[in-house]
Amino acid sequence: MDHNEIIELLPAYVDQELGISDTIAVDNHLGSCSECRHELEVQKSASAQLKKNAIYFEAPAHLVRRIQVALPRNRSQHSSFKGWNFSWLNAGAVMATLLAVVWSGSLYLSLPSARERLTEELVSSHVRSLQVEHLSDVISTDKHTVKPWFNGKLNFSPPVVDLAAQGFPLVGGRLDYLDGRSVAVLVYRHNQHPINLYIWPGTDSVATPQTQNRQGFHLIHWVTGGMNYWAISELATNELEFFVSTLGSQS
Amino acid sequence: MTASTKEQRFQAMVLPHLNSAFNLARWLTRSQPDAEDVVQEAYLRAFKFFDSFHGEDGRAWLLGIVRNTFYTWYQQNKTQAQSTLFEEELHSIKSDNYATAQSADNNPESLLIQKDSQRQMQHALESLSVEFREVMVMREVEYLSYKQIAGIIGIPIGTVMSRLGRGRKQLAEILSSTNRDA
Numbered sequence: 001m002d003h004n005e006i007i008e009l010l011p012a013y014v015d016q017e018l019g020i021s022d023t024i025a026v027d028n029h030l031g032s033c034s035e036c037r038h039e040l041e042v043q044k045s046a047s048a049q050l051k052k053n054a055i056y057f058e059a060p061a062h063l064v065r066r067i068q069v070a071l072p073r074n075r076s077q078h079s080s081f082k083g084w085n086f087s088w089l090n091a092g093a094v095m096a097t098l099l100a101v102v103w104s105g106s107l108y109l110s111l112p113s114a115r116e117r118l119t120e121e122l123v124s125s126h127v128r129s130l131q132v133e134h135l136s137d138v139i140s141t142d143k144h145t146v147k148p149w150f151n152g153k154l155n156f157s158p159p160v161v162d163l164a165a166q167g168f169p170l171v172g173g174r175l176d177y178l179d180g181r182s183v184a185v186l187v188y189r190h191n192q193h194p195i196n197l198y199i200w201p202g203t204d205s206v207a208t209p210q211t212q213n214r215q216g217f218h219l220i221h222w223v224t225g226g227m228n229y230w231a232i233s234e235l236a237t238n239e240l241e242f243f244v245s246t247l248g249s250q251s
Numbered sequence: 252m253t254a255s256t257k258e259q260r261f262q263a264m265v266l267p268h269l270n271s272a273f274n275l276a277r278w279l280t281r282s283q284p285d286a287e288d289v290v291q292e293a294y295l296r297a298f299k300f301f302d303s304f305h306g307e308d309g310r311a312w313l314l315g316i317v318r319n320t321f322y323t324w325y326q327q328n329k330t331q332a333q334s335t336l337f338e339e340e341l342h343s344i345k346s347d348n349y350a351t352a353q354s355a356d357n358n359p360e361s362l363l364i365q366k367d368s369q370r371q372m373q374h375a376l377e378s379l380s381v382e383f384r385e386v387m388v389m390r391e392v393e394y395l396s397y398k399q400i401a402g403i404i405g406i407p408i409g410t411v412m413s414r415l416g417r418g419r420k421q422l423a424e425i426l427s428s429t430n431r432d433a
Contacts, residue, residue, distance in 0.1 A: 008412070008413065008416070009412070010416065011412050011413070011415045011416035011419065012397065012412045015390065015397070015415070017396070017397045017408075017412070042419065042420060042423050043416065043419050043420075045423065046419035046420070046422050046423045046426075047391060047419060049368075049372065049422075049426065050372065050376070050387060050391035050392070050419075050422070051391050051392075052368075053365075053368045053369050053371070053372035054369075054372050054373070054376060054388070054391060054392050055369055055372075055373060056270075056274055056392055057273060057274045057277035057278070057283075057286070058270050058273065058274070059269045059270050059272070059273035059274075059290070060273075060283075060287070063269065063273065063287055063290060063291070064266075064269060066287070066291055067266075067269070067290070067291055067294045070291055070294070070295055071294065071295065071298055072298065124292075124295065127291075128288065128291075
């Protein structure tokens with residue numbers, strides 16, 4: 001082995017990652033090559049300094065909780081979709097599941113799987129927004145501040161109403177990205193619990209609000225006036241339904 | 252696999268590596284909140300693909316997902332990434348200022364020196380390009396083998412070796428120039 005090959009092997013020599021024959025070759029060469037001895041020192045010293053001084057960033061305690069919350073809890077739907085992939089033998093059960101899903105999804109024009117994905121996107125977007133400083137891009141309790149803020153950021157104008165008098169003060173708005181497009185998000189609060197209201201244009205016909213539960217969050221979906229609405233919060237279902245009906249009566 | 256067995260296996264094999272996942276994400280993103288986002292997203296992905304994981308090395312498998320999640324995030328935040336380039340320059344200025352302030356301070360307590368070395372190391376390592384930074388963190392901070400690193404990144408073991416070698420040389424140059432300025 002020549003000098004150029006040896007010098008390439010020095011990082012692995014320091015890390016004791018070389019085989020015996022390569023190690024012996026490096027040992028033999030080092031005795032007669034000052035350039036390689038110098039290079040070896042550089043490698044050794046940088047490695048030792050890194051091991052000594054590079055910080056090991058430990059995960060903050062709240063991250064465990066965040067992940068536990070975000071992980072899918074209610075896995076019945078997930079496992080039945082997987083069953084559909086693999087277990088043809090269980091065709092009866094699969095058919096029953098599919099029928100149930102198609103039946104519940106038939107109110108929507110989209111495919112159940114697309115809706116499933118959208119629901120997952122909504123939940124993870126909601127969870128992300130709960131982090132400090134991620135909730136609102138524009139912070140205001142004034143609908144006349146929030147509504148113009150969306151101008152030029154979206155190709156539609158979301159209806160903005162304040163429901164402070166009804167116990168759901170508007171606290172701000174932000175842009176989010178869902179289902180392959182930019183959407184408006186209005187942020188409301190009820191007893192310190194944030195409610196994210198996602199709005200984007202849509203022509204699906206969902207006249208009566210549809211309620212779903214996912215990972216401890218409640219989601220309500222409806223379509224009115226050519227807009228898709230999704231409200232999501234950790235609020236109890238009845239409170240969120242009250243929010244939705246109040247919103248409907250105000251807008 | 253039933254849902255509960257999957258959950259139990261996941262709890263046992265993947266959740267214990269949260270610190271490793273966070274440490275790698277923190278060094279890749281160079282930001283605490285971004286690292287938290289990346290790790291959370293990586294765990295969701297890991298759970299989704301857990302059925303297809305049959306290996307023994309849960310940590311390397313998870314770190315591979317953390318790395319992929321980071322690169323997706325990085326692509327989506329190109330504009331943000333550009334602004335961190337500016338930040339990098341700020342970092343080096345700040346570290347110079349810091350080093351000057353430190354030497355003028357004339358208070359050589361060992362704890363302070365240790366903190367100072369850690370800070371210098373952080374600035375130096377964070378200023379390396381991500382392809383060097385990732386192998387160095389995996390090797391020197393996570394103590395992974397060349398084989399594990401090669402598997403996580405999807406490169407030959409020889410490339411792991413050469414990136415480590417070049418990364419260490421760059422790091423040594425940055426550290427010695429910081430010390431000269433001080």
